[in-house]
Amino acid sequence: MSEKAPVVPGSGKPGNDLLRQITQGPGLVSVLGVIVALVIGGLLIAVTDEKVGETAGYLFAQPSAFFGEFWRAATESYVALFNGSIYNSSQGFKPFLETLTVSTPLICAGLGVAVAFRAGLFNIGAQGQIIIGSVLAAYIGFAWHLPIGLHLLLVIVFGLLGGAIWGGLVGLLKAKTGAHEVILTIMFNYVAVYLIDFLMNTQGFRRPGETNPISPILDSSAIFPAIPGSRLHLGFVMAVLLVLAVSWMFKRSTVGFEFRAVGHNPEAAQTAGINVARTTIIAMALAGALAGAAGVAQVAGTEKVLTGGIAGSLGFDAITVALLGRSTPWGTFFAGLLFGAFQAGAVNMQITTGTPIDIVSVVQSLIVLFIAAPPLVKAIFGMNRKKKRSSKLEPTKAGAK
């Protein structure tokens, strides 16, 4: 007779607990992580600045010059970043419209990653889902010629559908075969990337008379109306509506309840009669659809054509956005805005101060680093000791009642 090992809650899946901690931990860590990343980014900017380098040569003779330059270099760049993304005296709030434009696909795709996170799934595949979504949306946009209104609607529907299929397939494979979604989504990304490269070289997609892989421009009836004088289009409203919808879903719908139950404790969900396999498929399909919406925003809003690089690094930035937003719909919204601002302002920063645009990527990466390793931020701000004591206290207290 062999004794069954007692089941200790949570012990079976340390990875899952870690995932949950990273994706759904306290928001304060996110905010502090951003601050620390910005400070370190500032230091990097200053250190690589030429004038700071010069003054460092006579640091001991004239320390004030060094620190002055140091401060100037760091602040100047961030001021330029602000001017390029939110407000400057010559253009007013026009840069902010650009920020909203850039953040639209980030918010949509970020939601896709966040929804999957909440259902306990690590969706690395937003990139592929965006690509497939944008391919379908773009094709409907330039190959079909339909009345105004209906055309755009179909573009949106097919874009979402494309992403949903790409994500749903992953869910299906995971549910039926047990394959891990991280591996699956990564591989699906490759398939999508090379598929779009291939498609851009076929007659159906390449613009007639063009040797570069670029599609025809989408019909005007297939494009989101934009605010004159800016690139901001109605796709942003779509993003906001999606945020509201996802928020409703998690708070008040049976689907959201199932997602969350499966995400936290699939065993208990199964015991309560929730079909875990079906929930996995639906969650991945929905995640894909949201990423597909990002594809729609790109082709029917910002770019208006399909190219091989339509998704840029959106799919991966989306993971960061969802992480920073702690997988909540509104958290993702604001994280998307922040990253949109970084990207919109980076160009201005490079032009006016000469700070390389890559520093923004460094800051973004640092943010991920700090979120993925919360103890780091907590240690920096001395939050560790307090936390430890209270976490020790709770289980014992509960047990003794």
Place this chain on the structure above:
Amino acid sequence: MKLELRGISKAFGSFYANKDIDLTVDDAQIHCLLGENGAGKSTLMNVLYGLYQPTEGQILLDGKPVEFSGPGDAMASGIGMVHQHFMLVPVFTVAENIALGAETTKAGGVLDLQVTRKKIREISDRYGFDVDPDAVVEDLPVGVQQRVEIIKALVREAKILILDEPTAVLTPQETDELLDIMRQLKANGTSIVFISHKLREVRAVSDVITVIRRGQVIDSVSPESSTTELANLMVGRAVELNLNKAAATPGQAVLQVKDLTVVDPAGTTTLDSVTLDIHAGEILAIAGVQGNGQTELTEAILGTQPVTGGSVKLAGQELVGKSVKQILRSGLGFVPEDRSVHGLVTQFSIEENLVLDLYDRPPFGKGISMNLEAIKKNAAQQIQGFDVRTDNPLNPASSLSGGNQQKVVMARELSRDLKLFIASQPTRGVDVGSIEFLHRRIVAERDKGTPVMIVSTELDEVMELADRIAVLYKGRINGIVPGDTSREVLGLMMAGVSQEEALAQAEFAKAENEPVEAQPASEHDNQEGEAQ
């Protein structure tokens, strides 16, 4: 060796798990620490074993103050501990396990197990342990594994042995054997700290019983105290130990399980042609040592366990092959054995957990939208009805104590009209006060005419609740007996002895006034018989 704890306090933040505890264990004494789950017994022993540092207070061995910075120090001073969950490497032999951590080596670091083997044989012979040093641990029955743990402590020359809930995993017979071993150890001068919440054992073996409640010593009493007295001390109020339930008035057979077989992916038959009926208005208890197919049986009925063969009919409807949701919808109320894994989403609020399997049914859900008002109202009702102690239904379920978590699961499952109620380990890790409450609820459900299946490894609980008892052994039904069957017979059947033989043996033992298996120490067995 005499052990004294003086004014031991252990605080976690502002919360005291132990407060100002004085305890004296004399040389060659069996000292029982009695208390409910979470009373602070284990914390105290972890302090003694060097796993925790006391916030205040002193530990004295033979009058000399000592300080332990880890279990190594405690062991070196002659304190050994047998944990509730064994700390053995399953694939190692007994000798290897015992040598682990204190290996003797020959030149060049070659392991010398010969010395260890000799020591094991010595100890094994002295106490009649019957342990083969070369047996692989995972092949040994749980009771023998426990002896290996005890030998491990004795090889390290423990003078004080701490046994933490040692009987939780044993059959009644193995329990009796352990109690014998404890008496022998005592006769050889070893002091034993025995942690338990099972009153019968505590009274059978202890010299002194110290009751701990909410981290404080309530009283030290003699083992002659009655079980009711002990229970009252433990809980802190008068407890009704006997359920005094009315006789069952069974109706038709509502649940019919026929030849139910489960073969796990490794090819082991975990449930072997189980056939049983449960009638309306009766409680059938499934008795058995943990891991004999109970989990498979309940999960096969629920539908989360793939079934290899057989059928389960509820009111004439076949359940095998249906989805979990369909089965729950057809009127099954299911309390899983491990509430924090299967019964609750601990991160969810209490409110949400109270509708965990009802969220998509009216009034809580319609289409894909949920009615938060109805969920809130339901929570208020159930929390009141089941006396769940919480200040806010929006708190996560993880904030509740074990007993209150169990009440949440029970409240949810009993909140709808049922055709069948299955509860596994309904009161595991639940305080005595709540046990009484939950048992009454189960009987109330029976009296409504619902067939009830209770799965429990606690024989006391089985005997308390059952109208009929089915004993599971190695996945097979080893007989279905009336609810008033004696503890001895049940114990034998749980160990695999057939029903007829168990009855005969028990008869024989009674007639001879001798223990079931001829053992040298017959005196205390008589005492025990009187105590019951």
